[in-house]
Amino acid sequence: MTVLADERELRDDALNGLELATRLERLWRTPSGLLGALMSVDHKVIGRRYIVTAFAFLLLGGALAILMRIQLAGPEQTFLSPDKYNQIFTMHGSTMMFLFAVPVMEAFAVYLVPLMVGTRNIAFPRLNAFSYWMFLFGGCFLWISFLLNVGPDVGWFAYVPLSSLQYTPTKRPDVWAQMITFTEVAALAVSVEIVVTVFKLRAPGMTLDRIPLFVWAMLVTSFLVMFAMPSIMVASTSLILDRLVNTRFYDPSSGGHPLLWQHLFWFFGHPEVYIIFIPGTGMVSMILGTFARRPVIGYPVVILSLIATGFLSFGLWVHHMFVTGLPQLGAGLFTASSMLIAVPSGLQIFCWLATLWDGRPVYRTPLLFVIGFIVVFVLGGLSGVMVASVPIDTQVHDTYFVVAHFHYVLIGGAVFPLIGAVYYWFPKITGRMLSETLGRWNFWLALIGFNVAFFPMHILGLIGMPRRVYTYTADMDWAHLNLVSSGGAVVFAISFAILLANVIYSLRRGALAGDNPWDASTLEWATSSPPPPQNFDRIPVVKHRDPLWFDNESLPVVAGLSIERREVLLTSLAEAEPQTREASPEPSVWPLITAIATTIFFVGSIFTPWAVLWGTPPMAVALIGWFWPSGSREDEE
């Protein structure tokens, strides 16, 4: 039916070399100018924006952490008022979890997964653009509210009844709840894109057992997002409804129940931890393979433990509710499952250690951060197994012991691998290397600063310091350890300043990277740094799990894709056999307009339920604009 059109069409088998590259570049590039930038659907452009924005939120969240540490450095200080302190710890926790940790991992996936599986763009590129705008607007909404003194002050999990209208009659909890909606929409969109990219856009020959481990990790993470986040959407929606139109979900006088909130929150909240941590393990596996100079030992074991962790993470949420008076059997079961999940994580760690042991490790900065990760994360895991036991948890619940524990797992499990990933992939993304000298300073200050800041918190917790207190009296004997902790926090902050300086310096002065500076094995290193808009001039064919180690001279490729309209190659789910040449969307400003309409709808609906009525038509119009064919060739096949 399309044979006629096809015969007149220019394909990538008709051209070669520079001519081919130029044609493809013209076809796939983001249009120039401001409007062009707003229309971009290139996963690399959006991925870059996503990464930079998430790091900006890390900076903001980190600044708040420093404010808290200044306040807590000595007893009875008045640097922050109690009310500001409440807003600040809530803003810190929410910013770190919802605007930094989850988005930054998805950001890396948006940039890297299409390159690693050897395709030209992510699946549903316009949805990807929409996702970024929603994330940006949601983050700005939270932070602008905070600057207007409407920052949420009910903790990052906003427990009812504190967050109910009766106890917090301001708009602060609504801001928190709606920020959740923004970021969840963004995260869900990216997850569907990643799943479809991994399922359908893999290069021919990339069978399931040849998929790079980071891609596997992001696939599992995406499923976790898809099954965990609907729970928090139901939770945040019902909270807003309770506060706005008097529903009674959490009102015990009318049959509601405050524990319903805790169940809904933690059914999401526990998998959330793994949504942050699993991508980190993917980064670790990639870095480890490259710098140990051998493939990661136990590839199937690593994948199976990722999947097992994914499943188990849904059976743990109740361990956050041990002090709510659970039936004994329930408490026992959830203790057991909480300890069980240490098994797959432990297996992965043994695979990594074996890889290091058997390899010829090259200790460059990315590998240093991976080793830092192993050390810090294992410590966090140990305190985790401790709080999984009900008697211990009852003792340390809501103390600084828990604050220490979750910073060890979050920073150890996600931030250390992430910084390693920045050093590792920066050359690919920018074309230049980061400085190794600054990198070493960065690493050692981070490792020392982190431990000095957070280790004392274990002890503070054990001697009774509760979390979320804006100050304490001198006779509690908490002052010394708090001062030490604050000092460590400053050192830790300096390590991030060094990272920032390194990035700024290296963007201009860094050594040129070349295609594959680390002699790594996966497909993202088979193209130039930074990659051209079309990623690859021809789609690679994969014959080995580590294609560039198998053959680093020549890349087997397929030909026959159009160079007149954007086309990607779809392959089968398991065997990655080529199936269709599907059109890939062109740049469009409609995702941005849809995001603006959605933002008006979301923000409006914390003030009046009628926003649902007048907010819907603009969204519908924008969506029609988005999907209506533009009449270009790709749409008319």
Place this chain on the structure above:
Amino acid sequence: MRQTIVRNVGALPTYGYGPRSGPWWGAMGFMALEGMGFAIAIGAYLYLYAVNSDWPIGAAPPDLWPGTVEVAIYLLSIIPNEMTNRAAKRQDLAKVRTGLIVMSLIGIVLLVFRGIEFAHLNTRWDNSAYGSVVWLILGLHTTHLATDLGDTVVLTVLMFTAHAKPRRFSDVTDNAFYWNFVVLAWLPLYVLLDWVPRL
């Protein structure tokens, strides 16, 4: 890096149906997460049911007939939906147009019945936690119904314009596929909302 062409994929089609197409998998993904949303809402309902000794709280159960009529229409709608689906696979434009019009009309009728159903719930959202969760669940499903209807209407209009090109038929089949999800989701919700309070 030097490239060696090992294969030519130029003869492959430019679109596919079902699992051979990207949008189909996208629809699967969204159905999975929306299905999870329904499951969570059902969980919330059952949780509130379990912690309250009387249920429904301070209200009569919803009137049975509006939900039941909807079940009948939903089940019958599978037939024209499947006919549209098959016509799309045969690329029979005339049949597809009729099918889409029928499906749009069915959607509108269902939306009207949904309005009636809300009026016959015998409780308001602010009466009790029971009322709240019933309105939430019904609202959630109505959102799905309305979005699918919107999608169907736009697609119907599209198929009457010059854009009704072969690959649009694949979009029609994806739309039909999604409708089955809307129908399937309704059945457990109907049992939950209309029958559990009568237990």
